[in-house]
Every structure is written in C-alpha cells, then in structure tokens.
Amino acid sequence: MIVAKRKPFDEIDNMLKGYKKVLNVGCGTCVALCLAGGEKEVEILNSEIDMARKLAGDPITIEGITIERQCDREYLEALDSKVEEYQAILSMACGVGVQFLAERFPQIPVFPAVDTSGLSANQAVGWYEERCRACSSCVLGLTGGICPVTMCAKGLYNGPCGGTNQGSCEIDKNQPCAWYMIYERLSNQGRLDNILAITPPMDWQNQVPRTLIQPGYKKPEDVS
Amino acid sequence: MKSGSNLEKVLTAGHFALTGELGPPRGTSAEDVKKKASHLKGMVDAVNITDNQTAMVRMASWAASLLIMEEGLEPNYQMVCRDRNRLAMQADILGAYALGIRNMLCLSGDHQKFGDHPTAKGVFDIDSMQLIGMVKKMRDENKFLSGADLEESPKMFIGAAANPFAEPFEWRVHRLAKKIHAGVDFIQTQCIYNMDKFRKWISQANDMGLTEKVYILAGVTPMKSVGMARYMKNNVPGMDVPDEIINRLRGAGKGKIAAEGIKIACEQIEEFKQMKGVAGVHLMAIEWEHKVPEIAEQAKMLPRPQL
Ligand code: SF4
Ligand code: SF4
Numbered sequence: 001m002i003v004a005k006r007k008p009f010d011e012i013d014n015m016l017k018g019y020k021k022v023l024n025v026g027c028g029t030c031v032a033l034c035l036a037g038g039e040k041e042v043e044i045l046n047s048e049i050d051m052a053r054k055l056a057g058d059p060i061t062i063e064g065i066t067i068e069r070q071c072d073r074e075y076l077e078a079l080d081s082k083v084e085e086y087q088a089i090l091s092m093a094c095g096v097g098v099q100f101l102a103e104r105f106p107q108i109p110v111f112p113a114v115d116t117s118g119l120s121a122n123q124a125v126g127w128y129e130e131r132c133r134a135c136s137s138c139v140l141g142l143t144g145g146i147c148p149v150t151m152c153a154k155g156l157y158n159g160p161c162g163g164t165n166q167g168s169c170e171i172d173k174n175q176p177c178a179w180y181m182i183y184e185r186l187s188n189q190g191r192l193d194n195i196l197a198i199t200p201p202m203d204w205q206n207q208v209p210r211t212l213i214q215p216g217y218k219k220p221e222d223v224s
Numbered sequence: 225m226k227s228g229s230n231l232e233k234v235l236t237a238g239h240f241a242l243t244g245e246l247g248p249p250r251g252t253s254a255e256d257v258k259k260k261a262s263h264l265k266g267m268v269d270a271v272n273i274t275d276n277q278t279a280m281v282r283m284a285s286w287a288a289s290l291l292i293m294e295e296g297l298e299p300n301y302q303m304v305c306r307d308r309n310r311l312a313m314q315a316d317i318l319g320a321y322a323l324g325i326r327n328m329l330c331l332s333g334d335h336q337k338f339g340d341h342p343t344a345k346g347v348f349d350i351d352s353m354q355l356i357g358m359v360k361k362m363r364d365e366n367k368f369l370s371g372a373d374l375e376e377s378p379k380m381f382i383g384a385a386a387n388p389f390a391e392p393f394e395w396r397v398h399r400l401a402k403k404i405h406a407g408v409d410f411i412q413t414q415c416i417y418n419m420d421k422f423r424k425w426i427s428q429a430n431d432m433g434l435t436e437k438v439y440i441l442a443g444v445t446p447m448k449s450v451g452m453a454r455y456m457k458n459n460v461p462g463m464d465v466p467d468e469i470i471n472r473l474r475g476a477g478k479g480k481i482a483a484e485g486i487k488i489a490c491e492q493i494e495e496f497k498q499m500k501g502v503a504g505v506h507l508m509a510i511e512w513e514h515k516v517p518e519i520a521e522q523a524k525m526l527p528r529p530q531l
Contacts (some may be wrong), residue, residue, distance in 0.1 A: 153335050153337075154305075154306070154332055154335060154346060154351070155346075155348050156332065156348065156351040157351055157353075157354070158353035158402065159351075161351075161352070162385060162390055162414060162461075162462045163334065163335070163462050164391060164461075164462065165390070165461045165462060166391050167391060170335060170461035171337050180392065183392055183395055184392070192398075196402065198353055198357065198405060198406055201310065201349075201354045201357075201358070201369060202349075204349070
C-alpha cells in the first residue's frame with residue numbers, strides 16, 4: 001500500500017495561516033491503514049488545529065470528512081456540494097489524492113497534511129517498510145524477489161558494492177544490505193547465474209509522467 | 225597499447241607498479257595540489273585523484289588531474305557514480321581525454337549520507353560495473369552508451385576497485401570476474417591489513433585465471449597511529465583490520481608507532497612483490513603524501529622505471 005506520515009504540526013499550521021474556514025478531507029484507504037490520514041487522524045488533527053488557533057487568538061472553523069478513496073472520482077462527488085462554503089481544503093490523502101482534489105476544485109487552495117513516503121508493506125502495527133519505487137521495469141525475477149532499486153541505498157543493479165559490512169549496508173549497521181540478501185537468496189536457490197551476468201544500464205521509465213492503459217481499454221474521450 | 229599511459233606501459237613491460245593517491249582540497253588552492261604532488265614526483269607511476277572522496281565536496285577530480293600533469297605527474301582520474309548521470313559522465317570522459325588524461329578509475333562512490341551534503345540526491349544512474357562497460361564501449365567501439373557514434377574515441381586505461389574483504393567472501397572473486405568481463409584493465413584493491421584473507425582471494429583469482437586478464441594492484445595504507453587503526457577497524461565500511469595489527473602498533477611504544485606502521489606496510493609490499501597475481505601496489509598515504517618518498521625508498525620501489 002501507499003504509506004504516508006503526517007507533516008509536523010507547525011508546517012500544517014503555517015499553510016493554513018489566514019484561512020478562517022477549512023475542510024479537512026481524510027482518505028479511508030491506504031493512509032487510513034497506515035494510521036496517517038483516516039477518519040481518526042482527521043479528528044485528532046482538527047482538534048489540534050482548533051486549539052492552537054484559539055490559543056493564538058485567531059480562531060478557525062475546521063471541519064472534517066473522510067471519504068473512501070480520494071484517488072477515485074466516484075467518491076469525490078460527495079464533496080461537490082460541500083466545498084463551496086470553505087476557503088481552503090486540507091487533504092490527508094497521499095499525493096495522488098491531494099492532486100485529485102486540487103484538480104476537481106481548482107478554485108480552492110488544497111494543502112497536503114501528510115508526506116507521502118512510499119509503497120510499503122506492513123511489518124507490524126505502525127511499522128511499514130518501503131519495498132517498491134514503481135520503476136516500471138521490474139527486476140525482481142532476477143534478484144530473488146528483493147528490490148535493489150528500493151532496498152539498496154545506491155540502487156545498484158550489479159551489487160554488492162565494496163561498502164557492504166557483514167550483511168549490513170554501508171549507510172547503517174541496522175540496514176540490511178540488499179545485495180547481501182540477494183546473494184544469499186539466489187545462492188540458496190542455486191540461481192547465482194542470475195547475477196554473475198552483468199545487468200546493463202537501466203532504461204529509466206519514470207522520467208516523465210506515466211499513464212497506464214490496460215489491454216482492451218482505452219482512454220475515454222471525456223474524463224471529467 | 226590501449227591508452228599508452230605511463231601506468232599501462234609500466235604494467236605491460238612487467239614492472240612491479242606503484243601508484244599513489246592525492247585528495248584535492250576543499251577550496252580553490254592550486255598550490256595545495258601542487259605541494260602534495262611535489263612529494264610524489266618520481267616516486268610513483270601514476271597518482272589517483274579522488275572524486276568528492278567520502279562524499280565531501282572537493283575540487284573537481286579532472287581539474288586537480290590537470291594541475292598534477294603540469295607538475296609532470298600522471299593522474300589516474302577517479303569518477304564516482306553518485307554525482308553524475310550518464311550524460312555528464314560521458315561529457316567529462318571526453319573532456320578529460322582531450323586534456324591529456326589517460327587513466328580512469330570507475331567507482332560507485334560512498335553514499336552521500338557520509339559527506340557534507342547528506343541530503344543531496346544520489347544519482348547512481350549507472351553503477352560502477354556499467355560505468356566500466358560504458359568507458360570501454362566509448363574507447364573500443366567509438367560509441368556512446370546510447371549506441372550513437374562518437375568521433376575520436378577516448379583511449380583510457382580503465383581501472384576499478386575491488387574489496388576482497390567484504391562479505392560474502394565467496395562472491396568477491398566473482399565480482400572481480402564481472403568487472404573483467406565488463407572491460408576493466410587494472411584493479412586497485414581496498415587497503416589490505418588481513419593478509420590471510422587477501423592471499424586466499426588472490427589464489428582464487430589465480431585459479432580462475434583472472435589475474436592473467438587484469439593487473440591487480442594491492443592497496444596499502446600505512447597506519448599512522450593506534451587511533452587510526454581502531455577507527456579504520458570500527459568505522460570504515462568494508463575495512464578488515466585484524467587485532468594483531470593494532471597490537472603490533474601498540475607494542476612499538478611511544479614515538480615509534482608511525483615508523484612501525486611504515487614497517488608493516490613495507491613488509492606487505494615485500495610479500496606482494498613475490499605474490500603470484502599481484503602486479504603492483506597502490507599506496508594510499510592519506511594526508512601523509514610527504515612520507516611517500518620515505519616509504520617508497522624503504523620498500524625498495526625506487527627508482528621508478530622511465531618508459
Ligand atoms: S524493480 Fe523494484 S522498484 Fe522496480 S517495479 Fe520491481 S519492486 Fe518496484
Ligand atoms: S552496502 Fe549493499 S545495500 Fe548498501 S549501497 Fe552497497 S550494495 Fe547497496
């Protein structure tokens with residue numbers, strides 16, 4: 001899933017300076033699962049903002065609503081009749097959701113309340129590990145199911161580098177070396193051949209905004 | 225001859241090579257570079273010029289390379305993958321060659337986290353293995369990485385690093401094989417302190433026939449102090465410093481530790497001269513350039529061949 005982390009309060013407070021009536025929109029999918037921007041987090045953030053502004057002698061009306069998915073037009077509809085009365089929108093969704101809101105309501109400023117930080121797996125409650133950078137040319141088949149783009153600090157395709165340190169990455173003793181793990185896994189599977197050959201330079205695909213159209217589908221004439 | 229560099233000539237003529245190292249300054253002083261170079265003149269066959277070493281911003285490697293050429297030394301121009309993408313790298317390679325640089329060392333580079341700009345974006349568009357292949361393609365096929373033709377190819381003598389000590393040990397010799405396959409002409413190893421492990425690595429390389437395909441220069445860094453040895457052991461990733469080295473330095477007694485460090489280095493060099501598969505020594509006297517004449521003398525590496 002996509003994970004995100006709430007921005008520091010002061011940064012949010014700063015973005016909302018000057019606005020007196022704001023709608024905070026949560027998202028019920030990824031960011032709710034990773035405890036960053038679901039219904040509960042909307043409530044907490046709103047009371048923090050409310051209190052801070054009262055203390056500062058500059059009260060604000062901040063209301064909350066959490067929709068199923070901010071990256072889906074179907075669910076955004078519910079906001080159409082509501083947003084008019086607000087001066088600004090705060091979004092607790094991932095970067096995709098924030099942009100989708102901003103696009104749907106171009107006349108109203110939209111601010112992000114979270115920092116979107118990766119495609120991650122849930123290791124335990126509250127603990128998420130990034131596993132994919134969405135590079136568009138997946139090499140997991142070669143690397144024993146361990147992503148070098150994400151897990152190697154240098155994103156090397158022909159690792160490990162000389163800094164690998166008894167199974168840890170040179171950047172940190174607590175960070176496993178991706179290429180050490182790749183070696184171990186392939187060696188156990190008898191597939192070291194995969195990495196004995198040189199992986200040629202990558203054709204980076206994620207240098208322009210990518211669109212994806214599955215076979216059998218086409219871009220609709222009118223998407224609004 | 226692939227490049228006709230002095231280093232290549234020394235190695236192909238079968239001499240036991242000696243290379244040195246020089247870190248450019250964190251400032252604009254050409255004098256600083258020239259002063260360091262003056263200690264190395266006549267002492268080594270080529271001098272590695274580091275490229276933003278340990279991810280700290282320093283004078284560009286190509287610029288310091290030019291400065292030492294003016295002093296009559298031959299540079300081994302280092303290039304890391306951390307700071308440039310494939311366009312910038314190829315442009316720099318063309319420029320370096322045009323200005324007379326003939327040796328290159330292709331490295332991944334320390335992670336930016338270690339340096340003075342830890343939040344910089346690391347580029348790593350290509351890795352060191354791919355960089356070796358790219359330089360070779362430019363040199364031997366007259367082609368850019370993209371496959372487009374290039375006019376008048378850069379005839380570089382292509383080097384790379386090897387760390388015989390990093391885990392998994394069994395992988396190390398295969399990584400060397402990969403670099404040879406990618407097109408490397410010479411290798412400079414990580415500083416060697418664990419001689420047992422190094423002997424094992426080089427004998428594996430001999431058995432696989434790798435040492436016939438590449439010149440291996442054994443990395444030597446004399447220890448200046450017990451503190452330095454301990455720091456290297458505990459804080460430098462991929463460095464293997466056995467306790468016996470630390471104990472030997474400590475045993476030398478006050479005022480004699482640096483001399484003991486140099487003595488250990490010279491004993492190592494003596495052994496490398498005899499060791500099958502080792503074609504020379506890469507002497508990294510870090511911020512100790514003025515000691516190089518003394519070390520080269522004591523290691524009986526002088527005079528250097530004039531070819
Ligand atoms: S190689 Fe890594 S970043 Fe690329 S798609 Fe696969 S998992 Fe994601
Ligand atoms: S130590 Fe391992 S994970 Fe870290 S940069 Fe080197 S190869 Fe990548």
